[in-house]
Amino acid sequence: MSLETQAQRASDRLSTLDLDQLSAFRLLPISALAALIGISAGFIAYGLYLLIAIVSNLVFFHRWGLEIPDLRSNPLGLWLVIVPALGGLVVGLMAKYGTPKIRGHGIPEAMEAVLVNRSRIPPRVALLKPISVAISIGTGGPFGAEGPIIQTGGAFGSLIGQIIHTTAAERKVLLACGAAAGMAAIFSSPIAAVILAIELLLFEFKSRSFIPLVIATTLATAVRFQLMGRGPLFKIGAIDFGIPHAIPFYALLGLVSGLSAVALSRALYWIEDQFERLPLDEMWWPAIGGLGLGLIGLVFPRALGVGYGTISDILSGRFALEMLLLIIVFKSLALLISLGSGTSGGLLAPMFLIGAAIGGSFASIINLIFPAAHLSPGAFALASMAATFGAASRATFTFIIFAFEITRDYDSVLPLMIASVIADGIALVLMKHSIMTEKLARRGLRVHQEYEPDILQQVTVAEVMDRTPPTVPPQMRLSELARMIGSGDASLSKHQALPIVDEERRLLGIITRGDILRAVSERDPEKTTVLEAGSTDLVVAYEDETVHEAVAKMLRHNIGRLPVVSRSQPDILTGYIGRAEVLKARLYKLHEEHVRQPGWIRRRLYLRALARAARARR
Template sequence: MIQKAKGWLNSFFGEHEDMYMAGVAVLIGVAAGYGNIIFRYLIGIVQDFFYGTKEEFLLETLIHTPVYKIVLIPAVGGLIVGMAGLIFKSAKGHGVPDVIKAIALNLKISPFVAVVKSFTSAITLGTGGSAGREGPIIHIGSALGSGVGKIFGFSTRRMKTAVACGAAGGLAATFNAPIGGAMFAAEVLLGEFGIRTFSPIIISSVIATVVSRGHLGNVVTFEAPEYHLRHFMELPLYMVLGFACAVVGVFFIRFFYKTEETFDNLSIPSFLKPALGGLLLGILAIYSREIMGVGYDTINQILASNQVGLFLIVIVFLKILATSLTLGSGGSGGLFVPALFIGTATGGALGGIFNAAFPGITSSSGAYALVAMSAMLGATIKAPLTAILIIFEITQSYEIILPLMFATIIANVAANWLEKESIFSWILTKEGINIRKGTEERVLSEIRVEDVMLRDIVTFKESSNFKEITEGIKKADHIYYPVLNDKGYLTGIMSLDNIKNVMFEKGLEEIVVAGEICTKDDLIYVYPEDSLATALKKLGIKDLGALPVVENINGNLKVEGLLRRSDIILAYNKALATSV
């Protein structure tokens, strides 16, 4: 009876995949929503233990905390995370690149990552580390999504959707921004907006947000200043703001990874590196408590125009340094909120300058700070739609949308010109993982030439006469023929077109040999270990229909087979079919 019911369900959901994925997305959304609640609870416990408060807005407590605690507590947190990293590889880092890598390479994320990441990130953030909650919760949500996908026995394509659903739900829950969470998953993680993929992502984001609001309330993350576009001449000022955010954002990306590289090269035990990073952060925080933790207090102060002048210029670079020390040394946390903090301070500083220079036409410095939050995200994560929607949702300020969109696009375009990689893709590109590939190239990059090439092929010697050629092509399943020298190595390639030219010239067929009619100049070939993506690019150089597959033996090319364009198309279609 049970088997019969199970068979009926499998048949029903096989015919109604959208309904099936929607149901799974609800489960993932619930899991991500509660994952966010538990994660926040853990941060509160750690924070209460070290600083005596569970409040999210920590600045007032930090100001009254003795200096020795400010210096030592982040170092202790770093030491705990470092020791956890000896056992669990996923303990450190900012999470998002690992999720992108898993999706790009069709890897599963162990649900155990959710447990490890919750613990280590709670330690980093609860002890005052300069990072955000969103990176870990994206990683946690993705691990939960992957776990659900594993339970249901998902295919590769469905597993990608499940992972993206978890990530979207996690980000939506932590920022109370369901649209922004869904857009992040599509724009940054998947790089596509297919309706079959996007629909479950939206469902997961909504459900996770509902769960989070049910327990934490429907609160606005940041208090947006009142805004009105006072004069059309403000738009050039917002253009300047966009360029400034691009420069600062690119500096942040490069400085962050340079710091990480510096810590990687330090000749001290790896578990001590996060402790050293925490210690240096604590020393830095003696001069500015604002750089510790997520920094929501300071962001809201800048948005309210309560912080202006030189302080904001200084704190931009202190926050970049603080975040780089915390995460670059091996701490666990996110980069979203630090980018928002840096953007807010950059915008607030420029806004103050604009107010002083053009008092009659400019809005408050807080308005520029708000716009710069989105512009900085556009410059660092290289996802302008996500940046615009997240800031719009977490502030719920519609009036600011025009300069917000304008400055964000300017910042994104300028940052792309200065630096091709985002703060998430930099490390992946260094590892040789190209996340900017389209679906076709991703599929073809995973298949080797040797897996699909034609091995039983017809070849000709350079001395083969026309009669031997015509007899040979009758037996062949291909229309391109490698031509070999007397030692058996490749010297040319002959096609039916070459042969036709001889067939219609009377008398030539009696004297011509293969070595005279084959193409020998600028031979194009592939190796068995090359990917089909590489082979397809080589085929396109001369619009060829096939390529010889060779092994290089002391500078000579030994023919191993032939790769036809039709073989590539067949392999691609088969790969897509098996991933459904």
């Protein structure tokens, strides 16, 4: 069956249904699938965690273990330089002969599937991505499992949407459910996971997506409670956020975090550009990056691995300033070289670690300069952790909520908000694309990361319709109408179709330019009336409908204009809506956003000036 035939059949079905009723009816099966995806993603996330733990223990300690080890005290010695390179080589081979979609940190690839592939992710990505991540992190990669599990969970949701008969929009929701459930299962942060899916994958806030997302993340978190415990991934003690006296310092921290986010994003893609210039097959790039990582790990072993324990230590204020600065330098180098080489790994954990170290360093430096400030390094580490990654990813709201879910301390809200929004503002000014969307932009894909209500759903037909459209009487001959149009009558040439009404403005039909041309070629225009040549099987818009509903009717019936009637008198013509009237709704939006109205101060001054001028004339 051709796509045109499928589209026509779908249009015929839709024409007999109310779209809102259809969406509500489909919400139940989609929510049931979201529940399945949420439970499955919880087990998938736990399985990936175990796989990373097993590979890390086998490679670095030659033992069997189900807990991710601390790689600082590994016994490999100089072999430490080779191990990450071997892991990178394996990942490069998997990318070359498996799928290149395993490269990178996962979230941009999930976004790309939504944007260009109708939310379809190949099954091999769901299989090879977690394996490649386990190998990359298990051989010392400075990554976390969050980005990859977001991609893997999204791939699982997409596969369910491909197995079951779904629309592309429903498949997008299922993909987002899998991605959000994966994040919730790793971090025990269901609320932040829902918002992440909305900000980075869905770009909408509708019941059709919000309800399944909540179901999926709730069940994934419940599975996590059973398998990995109820506590957050990062263990921190009580923190003094210093409210309200520390607020100015949090604002300054937002500036530092925003600049850090910009610097890290630009450095990552600069290093990617350098790898692309190498005269070698890209299969070898992860191995070269792994070799650089090994050298860094030999100098500073704490730069290796996921670093969850190090993040907990920073948030608990256990490091001196010197150690925090070393973490910033070496973890940043390890992340940029490894991820820039095109290996497989998550961006969230290392960016959290770097951001936390930046915040802790900031507080320690301020305390040295202003001893009376008494800033808590742990509090500033938490704020900077959220602000830095939130600004880099343009998902600020997500990571404000994420950091709050980690502490579950209401006192953290004000510092998180002020630091994060200032950092986000800095990134908006200095970066055209986020760290997530820069890669997609280089492939020619434009991602609109801001979502807002559709103006077509806010404006009614009555607000934009032409209330005095030109009409023709039913007994008019085609020849006469053709002469009137040919004479250049502006009122007739403005519209591509003319409503046919009687003396009492009862709507009898509509005639289009196409109808006129067909009738002239097939009939005698001197004998044929416009009612005979036009269409009497009418599709109408109602005054109280939204423009969105009117446009939906146009699309379903493949027509470019609609006569407008009222519900109280459905046979009386009250207006006309076509493409020009639809664009008028958009014009309203542009007017609201860009045309400034004079304020009352300016009006007051203007009136006073007029009064003075009048007195001067007298």
